[in-house]
Amino acid sequence: METTRKSIRKQSLEKLYNLLSASRKVYAPVIAPDKQVEYKYNPDFAEVTFEHIRSTLSVKNVVFPKVENLFFYSNAKTESTITDIDLNKIPEIVLWGTHPCDNAAFDILRSIFSWDINDEFFSKRFEKLVVIGLSCHLSDEYCFCTSVGLTPNSAKGSDILLSRLQNGDYQAEILTEKGNGIVTLSPELFEPISGEEVTVTEVKQKFNHEQVTVKLASAFENRFWIENSLRCIGCGACAYVCPTCACFDIQDETKGKNGKRYRSWDSCGFGLFTLHTSGHNPRQVQSQRWRQRIMHKFSYMPERNESLGCVGCGRCSSGCPVDMNIAEQLEALQNI
Ligand code: SF4
Ligand code: SF4
Numbered sequence: 001m002e003t004t005r006k007s008i009r010k011q012s013l014e015k016l017y018n019l020l021s022a023s024r025k026v027y028a029p030v031i032a033p034d035k036q037v038e039y040k041y042n043p044d045f046a047e048v049t050f051e052h053i054r055s056t057l058s059v060k061n062v063v064f065p066k067v068e069n070l071f072f073y074s075n076a077k078t079e080s081t082i083t084d085i086d087l088n089k090i091p092e093i094v095l096w097g098t099h100p101c102d103n104a105a106f107d108i109l110r111s112i113f114s115w116d117i118n119d120e121f122f123s124k125r126f127e128k129l130v131v132i133g134l135s136c137h138l139s140d141e142y143c144f145c146t147s148v149g150l151t152p153n154s155a156k157g158s159d160i161l162l163s164r165l166q167n168g169d170y171q172a173e174i175l176t177e178k179g180n181g182i183v184t185l186s187p188e189l190f191e192p193i194s195g196e197e198v199t200v201t202e203v204k205q206k207f208n209h210e211q212v213t214v215k216l217a218s219a220f221e222n223r224f225w226i227e228n229s230l231r232c233i234g235c236g237a238c239a240y241v242c243p244t245c246a247c248f249d250i251q252d253e254t255k256g257k258n259g260k261r262y263r264s265w266d267s268c269g270f271g272l273f274t275l276h277t278s279g280h281n282p283r284q285v286q287s288q289r290w291r292q293r294i295m296h297k298f299s300y301m302p303e304r305n306e307s308l309g310c311v312g313c314g315r316c317s318s319g320c321p322v323d324m325n326i327a328e329q330l331e332a333l334q335n336i
Contacts, residue, residue: 001175001176001177001180003155003173003174003175004173004174004180005171005172005173005174005193006171006172006174006183006190006191006192006193007165007169007170007171007172007190007191007192007193007194007196008162008169008170008171008172008189008190008191009169009170009189009191010168010169010170012189012190013162013170014045015186015189016182016185016186016189017045017048017096018045019185019186020094020096020182020185021042021045024091024092024093024094025041025042025091025092025093025094026041026042026093026094026095026096027039027040027041027059027062027093027094027095027096028040028042028043028048028095028096028097029048029049029052029055029096029097029098030043030047030048030049031049031052036055036056037049037052037053037054037055037056038055038056038057039055039057039059039095048096048097049097050097050134050164051138052097052138053136053138053139053140053143054099054142054143054313054314054315054318056241056315056319057240057241057315058102058105058241058242058243058313058315059095059098059102059243060105060109060242060243060244060245060246062093062095062125062129063106063109063122063125063126063129064109064113064122064125064246064248064265066264066265067262067263067264067265068121068262068263068264069085069260069261069262070085070121070250070260070261070262070263071083071084071085071260071261072258072259072260073258073259073260073261074257074258074259075254075257075258075259076257085121087120087121087124088124090124090125090128091128092128092129092130093125093128093129093130094130094131094132094182095129095130095131095132095133096132097132097133097134097162098131098132098133098134098158099133099134099135099136099152099313100133100135100136100145100150100151100152100153100154100155100156100157100158100161101143101145101150101154101243101311101312101313102157102243102311102313103131103133103154103156103157103158104150104154104156104157104311105157105243105244105311105313106126106129106131106157107156107157107307108243108244108301108305108307108308108309108311109122109126109243109244109246110122110126111301111305111306111307112244112246112305113126113246115304115305130159130178130179130181130182131157131158131159131160132158132159132160132161132162132179132182133155133157133158133159133160133161133162134161134162134163135152135153135161135162135163135164135198135200136152136153136200136201136203137152137164137199137200137201138201139152139201139202139203140314140318142314142315142317142318142325142327143203143312143313143314144203144205144206144207144312144314144327145203145311145312145313146203146204146205146312147205147206147207147208147209147312147327147330148209148308148310148311148312149209149308150311150312151200151203152200152201152202152203153198153200155173155175158173158175158179159174159175159176159178159179159182160172160173160174160175160179160182160183161173161175163198163199163200164198164199165194165196165197165198165199166196166197166198166199167194167196169194169196171193171196171198172190174190203312206327206328206330206331207327207330207331207333207334208334209298209308209330211334212298212330212333212334213298213299213302215333215334215336216294216295216298216299216333217299219333219336220291220295222336224332224333224336225287225288225290225291226287228290228324228329228332229286229287229289229290229291229324230286230287231322231323231324232269232286232289232290232322232324233286233321233322234269234270234271234286234289235269235321236266236267236269236270237316237319237320237321238267238269238293238315238316238319238320238324238326239265239266239267239268239269239293239316240265240267241315241316241319242313242315242316243311243313243315244297244309244310244311245265245267245309247265247266247267247268247273248263248264248265248266249263249264249265249266250262250263251263251264268283268289268292268293268296269286269289269290269293270289271283271286271289273289290324294326294329294330294333296309297309297310298310298330310326312327314327
């Protein structure tokens with residue numbers, strides 16, 4: 001669909017938000033008491049922040065929950081009964097105020113969850129998702145979207161993209177049919193564009209991702225991985241906060257005769273991630289796990305999924321307890 005540009009007054013945004021949250025699950029950013037930015041379902045509009053740089057956790061849980069039941073089972077003497085999850089009960093979710101890097105990540109997740117087979121759990125949640133994005137007018141030293149082919153006002157992944165105008169109102173780019181569906185709920189809130197300039201932050205490019213990908217093709221045995229991962233403690237936080245990391249574990253949990261099979265987030269940073277039942281571990285040391293993380297995102301994914309596995313949100317660096325900075329490492333890698 002052709003993009004339409006409208007403007008929406010600040011007061012009208014509140015009306016739109018209230019209209020949506022009265023009838024849908026709206027997931028919006030708020031500043032928690034500990035000053036961390038987190039997404040909550042249907043907070044009051046007064047709580048919703050428009051001034052965040054990044055939330056501590058990404059919003060990938062709306063399409064890939066931290067823990068997700070796959071089916072329930074019941075064991076009788078001679079047979080077991082399986083009860084499937086009714087995916088038609090998954091509700092529509094409106095994401096409000098997510099930044100362009102996080103919105104672009106949905107396309108990367110889609111490429112992972114449909115690469116070999118179509119993951120119907122992911123697909124159904126993705127189908128029910130409507131994204132009202134917000135361009136970035138703020139950034140910090142951890143942001144590097146411009147190094148991975150994005151910008152602070154990329155429209156990729158948004159159904160509507162809001163961008164702050166210099167007079168405090170917002171430009172609304174209506175990008176998809178889902179976005180158009182939101183507009184038709186209250187078309188009078190969307191007015192003709194005023195000619196005001198949008199306010200978008202500048203994010204300095206730190207590396208060239210194409211050069212990094214070329215360099216990685218011959219860097220598997222390089223000492224770079226050992227030298228640059230010695231302080232990594234393998235906590236896995238970088239994967240848990242990442243909007244594009246999609247590894248999961250599958251477990252059965254049984255109580256008496258009944259149980260459930262579920263999947264939960266996992267991380268290639270954990271030593272146990274690749275441990276075989278035999279005791280052999282093909283990634284025995286942390287440098288091999290760190291190499292895997294970078295290789296997967298900047299070499300294997302461009303080859304297999306035709307996209308990078310990183311949107312430059314900077315969460316893994318800002319959240320790492322020992323200051324491993326992925327952008328600095330990619331910049332160094334480019335020059336080895
Ligand atoms: S890079 Fe940092 S966040 Fe990631 S596993 Fe290592 S110590 Fe944890
Ligand atoms: S690897 Fe780090 S910077 Fe890249 S998308 Fe994941 S959390 Fe963000």
